[in-house]
Amino acid sequence: MTATRNRPSANYRSLLCLLALPLAGCSRTPSIDILGSFFPAWLVCFMAATLLTALTRLLLIRFQVKFSLPILAYPSLTALLAFALWLILFY
Secondary structure, three states, X not given: OOOOOOOOOHHHHHHHHHHHHHHHHXXXXXXXXXXXXXXXXXXXXXXXXXXXXXXXXXXXXXXXXXXXXXXXHHHHHHHHHHHHHHHHHHO
């Protein structure tokens, strides 16, 4: 009797190679160098969006615009600005 080894089939190996192919596209990490420390780009976008939301709030107060649910409006505005900054700067 001949001993059989447990080898993956050619189809399994091909599938494994195809699944690993998208991982080869990760060429760089989206990070920003600030005074020698690398920060994730999403964190920088979030901080900028928070600042822009605060400036927008001051502008809306000046024009006497009031929201019925500010607890939902301002975090949503912050998220919208953070996503928009990410797309504009890093995509």
